[in-house]
Amino acid sequence: MIGLASWLILPVVTTIFRETYPVTDTWVMPAIGTVRIDAAAVLNVLCVWLWRERSVLNVIALGVTVPLALVFVVGEGLGDA
DSSP states (O other): OHHHHHHHHHHHHHHHHTTTOGGGGTTHHHHHHHHHHHHHHHHHHIIIIISOOOOHHHHHHHHHHHHHHHHHHHHHHHHTO
């Protein structure tokens, strides 16, 4: 959930600190968000399939983070082309 929340928090950070830290207005913020959502997706896949965690929350998180991670990776890849 932290990976998904970062897509809401990072634009706010960029808006607030744009003048103080110009690096927040570059490729850094989308890269941080993409890495965090990908890490969450990998962790959810490991929890559900490798470590056999079958709680409802893990399965829901898996169903949310893996498709979003794929969308963000493909989107960021196509955005740089």
